[in-house]
């Protein structure tokens with residue numbers, strides 16, 4: 731496989747990111763949501779690029795004393811090649827550097843999303859509780875996961 735570059739996101743990347751989002755989720759974020767995150771100074775937003783093509787991204791945001799992993803996706807044909815892990819690893823590394831006082835990271839994930847839950851467990855996230863019928867299209871419970879960063 732060609733070299734994968736993980737780098738910060740720019741506004742020019744957003745249409746491509748949105749196209750990946752539409753391939754990866756049944757209830758995708760709007761372009762405006764990505765734009766909002768990119769403009770938010772508390773957000774860490776990274777893309778994975780091969781041959782100038784965006785194939786994945788991760789977005790997390792610090793709210794008060796907690797980091798929230800808001801979005802992580804890799805295009806279907808590039809999955810299970812360690813790209814999702816590399817994106818998350820990179821974002822968490824930057825989080826630890828920029829926000830040494832943030833001690834907890836949390837996220838929510840569909841209960842049936844075994845690939846994502848397995849990945850998050852590998853990073854040290856564990857289930858805190860479940861939120862009933864949190865998701866739509868289809869209706870599904872959310873698993874709320876958390877991890878101590880230090």
Ligand SMILES: CC(C)(COP(=O)(O)OP(=O)(O)OC[C@H]1O[C@@H](n2cnc3c(N)ncnc32)[C@H](O)[C@@H]1OP(=O)(O)O)[C@@H](O)C(=O)NCCC(=O)NCCS
Nearest residue numbers: 754802803804809810811812813814815839845846848849
């Ligand atoms: C979740 C997602 C980002 C994982 O990306 P990825 O690049 O395939 O992940 P990696 O290759 O880094 O996998 C890391 C680990 O996750 C687990 N994993 C990944 N895909 C898996 C699958 N299909 N089944 C079971 N475990 C899986 C494995 O433990 C894997 O480690 P291993 O390869 O050593 O076994 C990707 O499946 C995706 O984009 N899914 C759709 C969007 C989504 O659901 N995002 C999460 C929202 S909360």
